[in-house]
Amino acid sequence: MPPALMKRPRAPYRDIAVAVPVSLPYVRYSIDSAHWWIARALKALCDGAGIVPADVDGLSVSSFTLFPDSAVGLTQHLGLTPRWLDNIPMGGASAVVALRRAARAVEAGDATIVACIGADANQVDSFRKLLSSFSRFAQDASYPYGYGGPNGSFALLSDHYMRTTGTTREDFGKICVSQRDNALTYPQAIMKKPLTMEAYMNARPIADPIHLFDCVMPCAGAEAFLVTSLDVARDLGLPHAQLTGAIERHNAFPDDPIQMRGGWEMDIDELYGMAGTTPDGIDVLETYDDYPVIVMMQLEDLGFCPKGAAKDFVRAHDLTSAGDFPHNTSGGQLSAGQAGAAGGYLGLVEGLRQVTGQSLSRQVPGAKRALVSGFGMINYDRGLCTSAAILEGPGPQEGAGT
16 A cells, blocks of 8 residues: 555644533424524523624534535524534534544644534424434335334344353343433433333333333433633633544444444554543443444443443443542433433533533532543444544643633
8 A cells, every 4th residue: 555545643733722511401302493402402502601693603503303404504593603513413423523623723723622412302203204214224224114113123133142242131221220320310311210221121122122111212302512722712711622532434344244343343442542541540430322332332342441341341340420430420312301402412411520620410529531432323234423522621730611
């Protein structure tokens, strides 16, 4: 291969601040459009930063229900004139992808303050309509035959993973029960009742081996954050975290007959190398959690345990935010809800809150470094998009509000 075509490592991120975590309370159904949710999130970002919309010169939007508009249509709707614009249709991977691309724009001087927003509506029939046209594969090869959603796909993945690794439903259940415990401390969670292992095990089946509490609850809502330089964040007096590393990968390991690993495995050494840390240096982990099997894969691919050993890791640790391995501290999508693309933002916004001491849920004592991972765009047998980022909160020499 000619030297010019050799793969080069990603450049480290320089002086990038992430600030102003915004979560609009989720609702099960809403007659309001995605535009309405995005506009509310933008206002909350501006109010939280003490700026006006004209100060936002970059915009990144992720939404499944924005159609027929895209991010460019929103500029006129919201009265913005950005000099940098992005539209990221990558589902659960969108937040980290938005973050890393916005960071590069700030580094290059293409934008000074970027608003990253994930939002979706959920009217009574909108989820069914979304599933029917989710992808060309869905339109042509699954939905016409009554196979109308992700439950069947994740049932195949879960069954294969369980058979291969010896993982049990009780192992999946520990993730779900722990996240419900976390959600009970998060005031905006959709799920308000405690979940016991007995209730988890006895829940009605959905698509064997998936049962009710393995599935996320579709809802409406928005999540958002700002990306800017450290200097601007300090000048505005914003509590902020620094982006120290981020990766994304698409259609990883296409020759695998069925997905047992994601793109994280390909890039994880580079992620930790950029951030100057290891798995042992992570204080809070926020994984994408549309189904427990994907959490298991991320625990392995992100380096917290060997491949196939996530069940042993889960059995050995307390995954609640009061435990020895705080995970999905707002309850994750399994208990806080999945507001479409906003669900992909939930973990990043919560991780930002935790490392800046602003958590709305139970604060993890001394949390300085959060790893946030994303997963999205499921086809029949695999998710195509993976991403991860590491956020570092202020050290003793730099208080959260400086």
